Amino acid sequence: MNTATETKSLxxxxxxxxxxxxxxxxxxxxxxxxxxxxxxxxxxxxxSNIQAYQLLRILDKEADGIELVACxxxxxxxxxGSCRAGKRxxxxxxxxxxINVNPGRIGVSYTSNASVDDLLEIAANRAKAVxxxxx
Amino acid sequence: xxxxxxxxxxxxxEKLKGRKKILVAGCATCxxxxxxxxxxxxxxxxxxxxxxxxxxxxxAEITTVMVEKQCEYEFLDDIDAKVKDVDAVLSLACxxxxxxxxxxxxxxxxxxxxxxxxxxxxxxxxxxASRCAACxxxxxxxxxxxxxxxxxxxxxxxxxxxxxxxxGKCELNEETDxxxxxxxxxxxxxxxxxxxxxxxKTKNWxxxxxxxxxxxxREDLKQ
Numbered sequence: 001m002n003t004a005t006e007t008k009s010l011x012x013x014x015x016x017x018x019x020x021x022x023x024x025x026x027x028x029x030x031x032x033x034x035x036x037x038x039x040x041x042x043x044x045x046x047x048s049n050i051q052a053y054q055l056l057r058i059l060d061k062e063a064d065g066i067e068l069v070a071c072x073x074x075x076x077x078x079x080x081g082s083c084r085a086g087k088r089x090x091x092x093x094x095x096x097x098x099i100n101v102n103p104g105r106i107g108v109s110y111t112s113n114a115s116v117d118d119l120l121e122i123a124a125n126r127a128k129a130v131x132x133x134x135x
Numbered sequence: 136x137x138x139x140x141x142x143x144x145x146x147x148x149e150k151l152k153g154r155k156k157i158l159v160a161g162c163a164t165c166x167x168x169x170x171x172x173x174x175x176x177x178x179x180x181x182x183x184x185x186x187x188x189x190x191x192x193x194x195a196e197i198t199t200v201m202v203e204k205q206c207e208y209e210f211l212d213d214i215d216a217k218v219k220d221v222d223a224v225l226s227l228a229c230x231x232x233x234x235x236x237x238x239x240x241x242x243x244x245x246x247x248x249x250x251x252x253x254x255x256x257x258x259x260x261x262x263x264a265s266r267c268a269a270c271x272x273x274x275x276x277x278x279x280x281x282x283x284x285x286x287x288x289x290x291x292x293x294x295x296x297x298x299x300x301x302x303g304k305c306e307l308n309e310e311t312d313x314x315x316x317x318x319x320x321x322x323x324x325x326x327x328x329x330x331x332x333x334x335x336k337t338k339n340w341x342x343x344x345x346x347x348x349x350x351x352x353r354e355d356l357k358q
Contacts, residue, residue, distance in 0.1 A: 053178035060182035095179075098144045099187035 016069035047085035148187030162228035172227030205232030271342025
């Protein structure tokens with residue numbers, strides 16, 4: 001993970017449900033305009049497909065922050081996918097708190113018909129949260 | 136099955152902070168069933184320990200391994216090389232598995248990652264309840280299949296205590312059934328209530344923990 005002195009190069013992983021994206025499902029994002037962070041987008045068939053251990057592994061080795069992007073609860077194609085995703089993020093946040101690691105490194109957003117710009121904004125907000133909490 | 140729960144992660148991080156190479160070892164049987172030491176839990180624990188140690192400024196190398204049964208020595212033979220390559224093991228097996236591990240690898244410090252707390256049944260997803268106390272003198276035939284040793288807070292053998300609530304719950308916890316109330320209900324439903332009035336043989340507690348550590352030898356199976 002980057003330290004407070006390296007806030008210019010945060011790695012943010014955006015794990016998004018393919019059903020909450022409009023248009024082309026495979027998104028390519030790299031850095032924001034200011035180069036404050038890089039984004040790694042990962043498409044999921046459903047936001048509930050990601051497990052707590054995978055989120056932790058990403059936080060440990062690959063990213064400074066994670067945003068899990070899920071469909072709003074009522075529009076989840078698999079009925080309970082978004083709900084499960086939210087629970088897993090809460091669980092991971094609880095675990096991070098216990099080991100004194102910033103729980104703000106992970107969050108969940110609920111959206112539908114999101115564009116690339118929307119995802120970038122979500123990533124920017126997560127980067128901001130990670131940055132703020134790092135300082 | 137044997138039930139276990141994770142020890143507090145912060146406690147484990149604190150204990151492991153002097154170690155540089157740590158092996159997190161899971162067990163694929165009971166603790167996997169109760170979601171404490173299976174593959175998923177090992178994969179969850181490893182990055183947590185890694186991040187917790189990093190937070191303390193320690194860069195430790197964390198590896199993982201799954202053992203089919205940590206309480207069987209032959210399964211432990213398979214991981215000999217992995218254990219010799221680390222300076223500590225965090226075992227997510229029950230107390231039996233941890234001890235078998237420690238006997239097999241006496242030179243490697245081993246830390247229990249879970250607290251083993253009982254013999255349980257899974258009532259529903261995420262809910263386990265105690266069913267057996269391994270007392271060594273089973274009386275389930277006399278108590279209509281309900282164990283008063285494991286399921287009565289006082290392990291009473293001859294009926295409910297005076298603290299039973301009017302709604303049939305235990306005086307210690309209003310959500311817990313008084314097991315003697317249930318035993319009576321079941322006896323009544325079977326039309327065998329009078330059997331509970333029978334004077335029974337005194338329970339032999341020497342087979343339980345009270346009799347000291349147990350060792351069972353079956354000459355018919357022993358080689």
